[in-house]
Amino acid sequence: MTVFEELKRRGLLAQLTDEEEIKELINTGKATFYIGFDPTADSLHVGHFMALCLMKRLQMAGNKPIALIGGGTGMIGDPSGKTDMRKMLTKETIEHNVACFKKQMSRFIDFSDNKAMVVNNADWLLDLNYVDVLREVGACFSVNKMLAAECYKQRMEKGLSFLEFNYMIMQSYDFYKLYQDYGCNMEFGGDDQWSNMLGGTELIRKKLGKDAYAMTITLLLNSEGKKMGKTEKGAVWLDPEKTSPYDFYQYWRNVGDADVIKCLKMLTFVPIEEIEEMEKTMEGAQFNKAKELLAYELTKLVHGEEEANKADAAAKAIFGAGSGDSADMPSTTFKAEELTDNKIGILELLVKTGLAPSNSEGRRLVTQNGIAVNDVKFTDPKGMVDLSEPVIIKKGKKVFHKALIG
Template identity: 60%
Template sequence: MANVIDILKERGFLAQCTNEEELRGLFDKESVTFYIGFDPTADSLHAGHFIALMAMAHMQRAGHRPICLVGGGTGTVGDPTGRTDMRKMLTDADIEHNCECFKKQIARFIDFSDGRALMVNNGDWLRKLNYIELLREVGAHFTVNRMLAAECYKQRWEKGLTFLEFNYMIMQAYDFLELNRRYGCKLQMGGDDQWSNIIAGVELTRRKAGVPVYGMTNRLLTKSDGKKMGKTAGGALWLDAEKTSPYEFYQYWRNIDDADVGKCLALLTFLPMEEVHRLSALKDAAINEAKTVLAYEITKIVHGDQEAEKAKQAAAALFGGGSKAEDMPTVKAAAGTKLLDVLFAGKIVASKSEARRLIQQNGIALNDAKVTDVDYLVKEEDLAGGEAILRKGKKKYFRLVK
């Protein structure tokens, strides 16, 4: 079997590694226990987590053991990485609920049978720590000037970095030490924006445990223009079917830019690389075949074969000229209601100002008829048969029902 580093490199995951030569040798010799952390900032994982879950799945398929760490402890502080403001403080009940939601979602990607993977909550140890003991055991190994130079804190200078958030790096580093002590964990993985935090954990564990451990990051999920992928008009592209329907999820990947198809096929599906290369080489109208395969494969992984097939058929019916598609995102509408209010209430747009702009720019159509009046009221005839098809832009469709 190929070394998992070669698999991750070929598919485009690998960004940085603390000591690639040593880690490669370790992968050749033994089944390595590694971990990735997921802070419960919401009640669902989103597209940004998806690439980390896929990296974890490839690692497991190569014979290594994942620890899925949910942040019941770190979630009380909140990671300042990439933030210009402080995260909303969550209640203990919120954190517990979100952790349970994460556990169910992660189980779709990782095989937990027969001890092949572990699900762990860092609240089990972080919430029990004595502050003075932590300062003496861990704090002595961190220099403030080194911490302040970390990339994860740089965006917070203008508005100020709270002491609460300043402790996040120490908490994450302590996680690695604790996981090494409890489970023999030798590798921490995460997104490339976590490099500073991962390095802190590697250095702390080496000093305190006296054993070689490693850090490795995957590339972030970005578009060809460098912007983050996975954002919709309603916000994040969630992995929870209640927050982002399988049809809407499918359509997102079906409509990505041509330049991003090859990268997404490699990172977000399990298709053999020979097939990835074949599909990526398609040009002009033929690239739609690759997009259809991409959307189907990703939706199958996240929502299962049945939902993927339903979404595919719904899209085919719609783009093939059909007037109805039962699996499109459904929004309630009543005759006499402003269409602008329907768009906002149904989360088709993020704000009413966006709705006005779309209507003014001919970006909204109802039953194939452009809506040009920002004060347009939904009519009974629009909902003939109890429903209507609304199109936003060129490719996004919604089903309005009474």
């Protein structure tokens, strides 16, 4: 099975500009491809997983990945799928986020011996001369065609700033620059980037001729990755300081039955034949086994085998014994002076442990039987919890948290 065939069997490809050319480049290890990452935070999150796993798969087949960090475009803001303008970041913040990204990407991608690159488009976008851009690049774009793109149509009703209108030109220029400087002949991205990606392909063709266009391939990743990584507590981060390995494991352990096979195919390196066999007989308790496999494989990929083993053991202690008492469970330690006779109000406890974002949400959880303390339902929103001994708080059926005095 070729790498291209595997990508298709795993459901990763949605649209392609030239399937035969793409097959040839990918299968022979001749693709130098890039995927863009916005440096809007100091950590990647699980919504980036699909791109990272794809980069790893293609690199394993001999292709060269370029991780393009949008330090320049991040100062403009992408209108795709957005309802408001993006907050502009300082140069210092972007540089810090770029360094964090590269460290996390190194878990997936081998950057040694020029096998892969991290490039920041601020290196060329911030030095561009405005008049030169208008003459050399702007002349290649039709305003009518740009306004017909879905990414702009979504914003037209609420207002599209000229700043955001330039995003397609800047992203297209990225491809043009990477093609010239690094021989980048392929771009990957999500479905909301399709118009921008085609703009880059078109710019290369117009500036460098049809021969260059023949080697400029644009692929489109399946949009499922855009739906991943959001919970009621916010994003699920790859940084263990933001999302603990245990919480990371639990996120994947709790995916819906309808999504587990899809996630195994798209995000793990479990052989596709094995996953397809599982899919044929998937029912009942087999869903839980598949979710455990998914959670373990992804936790190992991001946090290493030791942390994956610890998270797996903690989860099995929780769901097996029912007590949830595990050293690896997320916990919050309170100082004695924060408590009254070693007691704390249930609402304050829920907020300080992160199990509820506010007192009102905590009250809703308690009154709707969504909270248990040491396996006993807690139904009084004015009640106090005694922390003289460590307690296990359970939210719903699958979220556990330990609270203790330290």
